[in-house]
Amino acid sequence: MNMHAQPQRTRAEAALAEAFAARVGELPGDGAVVLTRDRAIEQIKAGLPTRRVEAWHYTDLRQLLTSVPDRDAAAHAESIAPLVAGSTVLPVLNGAANGEAPAIDGLAVSRVSDRLVDGSLATALAPQDGDDAVGAFNAAFVTDGWLLDIADGTAPERPIELQHVHGAGQAHVRLPVRVGTGVTATIVQRETGAGPALVSSVSNLTIGDGSHVTWVIVQEQPEAVTHLGQFNAWIGKNAKLTLFVMNTGGKLVRQEIRVRTTGEGADFTLRGVNLLAGDTHTDVTMTLDHAVPMTSSTEVVRNVAMGRAQGVFQGRINVHQVAQKTDARMACNTLLLSDEAAFFTKPELEIFADDVQCGHGATVTEIDAGHLFYLMARGIDEKTARGLLVKAFVAEVIEDLEDEALVEALEAKLEGWFAAHG
Amino acid sequence: MLEIKNLHARIAATGTEIIRGLNLTVKDGEVAAIMGPNGSGKSTLSYILAGRPDYEVTEGEILYNGESILEMDAAERAAKGIFLAFQYPMEIPGVATMEFLKVAMNSQRRQRGEEPLKVADFLKRVKEAAGSLEMDMAMLKRPLNVGFSGGEKKRAEILQMKLLEPKLCVLDETDSGLDIDALKIVAEGVNALRSPDRSVVVITHYQRLLDHIVPDTVHVLYKGQVVKSGDKTLAHTLEAEGYAGIIGEAA
Numbered sequence: 001m002n003m004h005a006q007p008q009r010t011r012a013e014a015a016l017a018e019a020f021a022a023r024v025g026e027l028p029g030d031g032a033v034v035l036t037r038d039r040a041i042e043q044i045k046a047g048l049p050t051r052r053v054e055a056w057h058y059t060d061l062r063q064l065l066t067s068v069p070d071r072d073a074a075a076h077a078e079s080i081a082p083l084v085a086g087s088t089v090l091p092v093l094n095g096a097a098n099g100e101a102p103a104i105d106g107l108a109v110s111r112v113s114d115r116l117v118d119g120s121l122a123t124a125l126a127p128q129d130g131d132d133a134v135g136a137f138n139a140a141f142v143t144d145g146w147l148l149d150i151a152d153g154t155a156p157e158r159p160i161e162l163q164h165v166h167g168a169g170q171a172h173v174r175l176p177v178r179v180g181t182g183v184t185a186t187i188v189q190r191e192t193g194a195g196p197a198l199v200s201s202v203s204n205l206t207i208g209d210g211s212h213v214t215w216v217i218v219q220e221q222p223e224a225v226t227h228l229g230q231f232n233a234w235i236g237k238n239a240k241l242t243l244f245v246m247n248t249g250g251k252l253v254r255q256e257i258r259v260r261t262t263g264e265g266a267d268f269t270l271r272g273v274n275l276l277a278g279d280t281h282t283d284v285t286m287t288l289d290h291a292v293p294m295t296s297s298t299e300v301v302r303n304v305a306m307g308r309a310q311g312v313f314q315g316r317i318n319v320h321q322v323a324q325k326t327d328a329r330m331a332c333n334t335l336l337l338s339d340e341a342a343f344f345t346k347p348e349l350e351i352f353a354d355d356v357q358c359g360h361g362a363t364v365t366e367i368d369a370g371h372l373f374y375l376m377a378r379g380i381d382e383k384t385a386r387g388l389l390v391k392a393f394v395a396e397v398i399e400d401l402e403d404e405a406l407v408e409a410l411e412a413k414l415e416g417w418f419a420a421h422g
Numbered sequence: 423m424l425e426i427k428n429l430h431a432r433i434a435a436t437g438t439e440i441i442r443g444l445n446l447t448v449k450d451g452e453v454a455a456i457m458g459p460n461g462s463g464k465s466t467l468s469y470i471l472a473g474r475p476d477y478e479v480t481e482g483e484i485l486y487n488g489e490s491i492l493e494m495d496a497a498e499r500a501a502k503g504i505f506l507a508f509q510y511p512m513e514i515p516g517v518a519t520m521e522f523l524k525v526a527m528n529s530q531r532r533q534r535g536e537e538p539l540k541v542a543d544f545l546k547r548v549k550e551a552a553g554s555l556e557m558d559m560a561m562l563k564r565p566l567n568v569g570f571s572g573g574e575k576k577r578a579e580i581l582q583m584k585l586l587e588p589k590l591c592v593l594d595e596t597d598s599g600l601d602i603d604a605l606k607i608v609a610e611g612v613n614a615l616r617s618p619d620r621s622v623v624v625i626t627h628y629q630r631l632l633d634h635i636v637p638d639t640v641h642v643l644y645k646g647q648v649v650k651s652g653d654k655t656l657a658h659t660l661e662a663e664g665y666a667g668i669i670g671e672a673a
Contacts, residue, residue: 369476373474373496375517376497376500377474377496377506378530380497392514392565394516399516
């Protein structure tokens with residue numbers, strides 16, 4: 001018996017418990033899945049994380065999650081144009097994998113709902129630990145998604161776009177991807193839809209030895225959407241993952257990135273762009289485990305915050321005792337464009353190996369007056385000049401991606417955001 | 423073209439007065455050289471003409487074609503035809519040079535009520551100007567001034583000047599950091615722009631540049647004032663005798 005009095009449930013916690021009770025009968029899954037779902041909802045009922053939980057220090061989910069819209073299975077959602085023209089699109093519309101799996105050599109695709117029904121996803125469904133609220137949300141409520149298996153030695157010519165589009169209400173999807181050995185692939189994950197909505201999206205990526213994967217997450221939720229995202233990756237021997245995350249929307253956003261190097265020579269690159277406006281809260285929290293010797297990583301996150309937007313970047317790098325010769329570099333730079341905007345950065349390095357190179361840096365700045373004068377001295381009016389400089393600050397990170405089509409598409413997103421918020 | 427009357431100006435942040443009663447007139451088509459020892463206020467004068475907000479004019483007037491420019495910001499002055507070639511051009515990561523040139527040219531055109539340039543026309547102009555300055559087009563694909571050598575930055579300044587076709591060009595120590603070949607190319611670039619309706623103010627510490635851009639008038643700046651004016655022979659006198667004599671006369 002717990003000695004502490006159970007605190008009174010918040011409205012959101014009560015609504016989630018009720019929603020689960022009402023829907024558990026129709027959620028896909030075998031016995032093992034149902035048990036996992038049950039444990040997950042217990043975790044939520046025990047209380048959403050507060051600022052007293054270290055990993056949620058700047059995002060008090062218990063306080064910030066004020067309403068839980070009802071799931072509406074009939075809500076309208078339709079597929080959107082892919083980020084890169086010609087991509088292989090796999091849509092998940094309002095929580096249901098939509099359409100037929102494409103026939104592409106080396107690509108095995110199945111519906112997550114089927115894998116829940118046959119129980120093969122039961123183990124992977126469980127939340128990772130007691131603080132894994134995003135994992136618990138998703139485990140309890142997930143309805144569907146696409147499961148991808150990319151065969152050894154293949155290199156799909158076109159990007160694969162996993163398109164998660166929801167209607168008003170709730171949508172919970174899961175995107176498990178297994179990449180074999182010696183693969184080169186680009187995967188785009190889109191997160192958008194209509195509000196008001198509560199959305200969770202969990203992606204699990206395992207990368208086989210020697211493979212190179214570029215994964216791009218573009219989150220452009222409308223306002224009045226709570227977005228709980230989690231990206232998990234395990235990088236094998238001499239494999240390389242480049243993860244690009246762009247957040248440009250949502251009312252309350254938590255995007256977790258959990259990466260582990262599992263084979264020597266693994267390399268992880270994170271490039272993040274957060275474009276924050278309005279009265280919103282966006283939290284990107286990364287946990288990176290250098291778990292074997294000789295692995296490397298660089299993380300660069302650039303943030304632009306205007307209006308009353310609040311942003312958070314927590315970057316935690318754990319260098320395990322065996323992980324000698326780790327090389328890890330992390331930087332987070334923020335441009336604050338209004339007095340009421342705020343950004344919190346918390347870099348953490350926990351190093352148990354003694355022969356490593358690790359560094360981190362964080363800056364919060366305003367527009368450089370010298371740069372502004374230089375542009376204006378060429379006849380560029382102040383508003384345009386400021387816009388150019390802010391875009392340049394972010395574009396630098398986008399240009400780190402080597403794929404020209406991706407760079408162009410992301411820069412177009414950038415232009416669009418500034419056109420709407422400039 | 424330009425009339426500066428009893429100008430007093432100070433650094434806004436510290437209140438330190440740099441320009442102390444400066445008078446200068448530059449006629450249409452005139453090339454005026456401003457010379458002077460370090461700390462005499464040469465660069466400050468160039469920044470004030472261009473409208474850098476770090477300086478505050480406390481007294482006097484700057485008339486450009488008869489119109490006061492003191493209330494105009496840097497962009498408005500540039501659109502009216504005032505161009506400053508920077509002594510230390512800014513490196514701006516993330517802004518592609520070509521994009522910058524296009525935005526600058528079209529911003530000025532818009533402020534003057536002209537149509538934006540067509541892409542083909544823009545490219546043609548840039549290619550011609552870059553060719554005449556012996557600049558590689560590949561350089562212009564890079565971010566603005568990033569990784570440019572000192573000489574490349576100065577050429578890029580003159581390239582911008584050619585493309586923007588200003589009426590009043592202010593060159594701030596354009597010769598510093600240039601070897602003799604680059605100096606000749608830059609000087610030819612400036613000379614090609616000389617015309618009866620365009621004036622040039624050449625700010626320099628040394629006579630060297632004035633062998634290549636021959637001035638109509640030479641003005642010596644000291645302690646924020648023009649202490650002596652003359653024709654191009656004044657520059658030769660300064661080269662031979664140094665500033666000491668003139669400063670002595672002024673003091």
